[in-house]
Amino acid sequence: MSIDTHIDALDTAGKALLTAAAAAGTDAEVVTCPGWRVRDLLRHTTMVHRWATAFVAEGHTSYHPDGGEPDLDGDALLAYVRGGHERLVAALRTAPADLECWTFLPAPSPLAFWARRQAHETTVHRADAESALPAGPGPVDxxxxxxxxxxxxxxxxxxxxxxxxxxxxxxxxxxxxxxxxxxxxxxxxxxxxxxxxxxxxxxxxxxxxxxxxxxxxxxxxxxxxxxxxxxxxxxxxxxxxxxxxxxxx
Incomplete structure (x- = not known):
């Protein structure tokens, strides 16, 4: 799959995750992650998105710790997650093809790595958010x-x-x-x-x-x-x- 296809998948999955989370409510149980409520899933997801964005946008060439999970809930948390997701998508879309930054899995390039990894990170967590709804996780392309x-x-x-x-x-x-x-x-x-x-x-x-x-x-x-x-x-x-x-x- 191409870098652009992975970024498109990330964009689509993040929006679907937020839609499911809003419909379920932040206190709903995440069936696929025992012990988690939707708020826990959202806090984790936005932490990962913002962590990944820092590598892409700031070009850290060695491991850089995450910024921790936000102490937010409800509509404020949903808005914060939406903002973090949008910034990640934008950072990947505007990153140079020869981006140099830290990665942790083999890939053709750092940009290819982060686009692929975050596409799947977000698609899996989209399924987690949907598991809080009666219909459960929807299909994946x-x-x-x-x-x-x-x-x-x-x-x-x-x-x-x-x-x-x-x-x-x-x-x-x-x-x-x-x-x-x-x-x-x-x-x-x-x-x-x-x-x-x-x-x-x-x-x-x-x-x-x-x-x-x-x-x-x-x-x-x-x-x-x-x-x-x-x-x-x-x-x-x-x-x-x-x-x-x-x-x-």
Whole structure:
């Protein structure tokens, strides 16, 4: 996906997040994040947006701490989140292609990294906000969802800090039935190693398959495992569920 496509996705997801949050109210429970109310989700999201904006707009070339969560609620919090989201989108749209700043995942460029990361950060949290509504999380564009599965498997869990490990080598296959994408996640005592578009001929110990957006939200632990089709060793799917959470630190 292009940088502009990721920025468009960020823009759309942020607006949908705010719409859902306003409809639910800041005291509503966020079903996908046990223990959180909508206000907690909004405070976290705007903190991340403003943190990311600082790297893009100010060009920090080393890690820079976040500014903390705002002590706001209600309409004031919604307005603050809206302002932070708009500034992030604007910073990315106006950033130079040769932007130099700190990143934490492999990417073609720092600008490509921040556009992609914040598109998925916000899309996942859009689903969180929608989980506070009776209808629950809405669909995710299949191409964006497949891209997000790729980022999660190959980048997020390609790092040494991933806790998704097995005592013995095992293969977890993820197959998007609508986009045709396939990932082979090689599990071992080390960090996972994921191949995209493997030929799929090697027997997998466990396979998760379904539409890309269902895989996306399931692998991000926003939908239950039964939202997708599972075959093989259910223990590997549970291992993912229990150990794959990405935490803010």
């Amino acid at each position: 299949p191409a964006l969802a497949a891209d997000g599965v790729d980022e999660l498997l190959r980048a997020m869990h390609g790092r040494d800090k991933s806790r998704v490990r097995t005592e013995r080598p095992a293969l977890l296959r993820v197959r998007a039935t609508d986009t045709g994408d396939l990932w082979d996640v090689h599990l071992s005592p080390e960090a996972p190693r994921t191949e995209r578009d493997a030929d799929g001929t090697r027997p997998a110990d466990c396979e998760l398959s379904g539409p890309a957006d269902r895989l996306y939200l399931t692998l991000w632990n926003r939908l239950p495992l039964d939202a997708v089709r599972m075959s093989g060793d259910a223990g590997l799917a549970r291992l993912w569920r229990e150990n794959s959470a990405i935490t803010w630190s």
